[in-house]
Amino acid sequence: MSRYCSQCGKARKACICDNIVALDSQVELIILQHPTEEHRPMGTARILSLSLANSRLLIGENFLEHGELNQLLAEPDVEHFVLYPSDVSLSAADVALPIEKKIRIILLDGTWKKAFKMWQLNTQLHHLPCLHLPVDLKGNYRIRKAPNENALSTVEAGFYVLSMMQPEKDFSPLLDAFEAMIDYQIQQMPAGVFERNYRS
Template sequence: MCPLIPNLNSHTRLLVVQHPSERNHALNTARLLALGLQQAELLVAESLAEHPQWLAALQDPHWRTELLFPGPDVPLVSAQPEDSRPRRLVLLDGTWRKARKLMHVNPALQALPRVSLPASLRSRYRLRKVPHPGALSTIEAGVEALRILEPGLPVDQLLAPFDALIDAQINAMGADLYARNYRTH
């Protein structure tokens, strides 16, 4: 799979805060995102208080830092060229429950302006049952945000190892088991 991981260079920086329980997950899409994008960093932590350098970075007024996380009345991510500061998007990696916990225990994340993705997006993650429309894996969310912010960036390259990983998992489980548990009719 390593040859499939691109080496993309974006203007937008991504910080993925990963819940510690996700670190060794077999389908760790946050790690794939961080490996394929030069301007992405993966921080495995439940509490940002243990990482004062990141707390300071999130509050740096020279950066336009936003949390990519859905919610009622959260505006869609957009380019907004009138704000010329460099942009940093923070993504939370974990189950929805763990992602909400990351927000709850980190006032610095709660204080960030939030942006979201269109709810009409569909996940390619065929091995998970989606809890609600628009629910995406971390790599898919990062790709879709970059697709909006940097239309010329070949972000689909980031999904090649993700797709290969899913295909390998489906092949390993067998077509019958996959059809019984994941296919929708």
């Protein structure tokens, strides 16, 4: 028997499947995951892909020749956005539903440096409108050192963008699964490690 769960990909003792709640969303997510994130014990993109039936998790760095992604981008009557802050990005809160077209949002899953490299490589994304989240949001990724207080994990970014575009829907189970994953990892740390290394 494999040491890893075939569904969530995490070690069986750290399996998150019991905390996953199936959620409906009008907005579809495409998560482009950098290969270095695929097997991280504390990676969060899998929470999104397991919870949301109309999400897709694609792994790679350079997607220029990626058949599935480029086929999705070529579909008619679909409005694509990239969640990537820039000087011309729109606030996610300003993109109100319903919109006549189906909505898809592309998330880049990786460290800021790796996400920037993915953005540079995948020039087919550059003609798509970009979205940003409010700058005052604070992440709760307690077991990773973040470059700043408002650095969000991928699941947090997905939660906020979906909640802002569909305020009538409750996406809080995404954060509940995230918190359960973090709590388990903290419980596995030797006494005092979390307090010394992660609490300010």
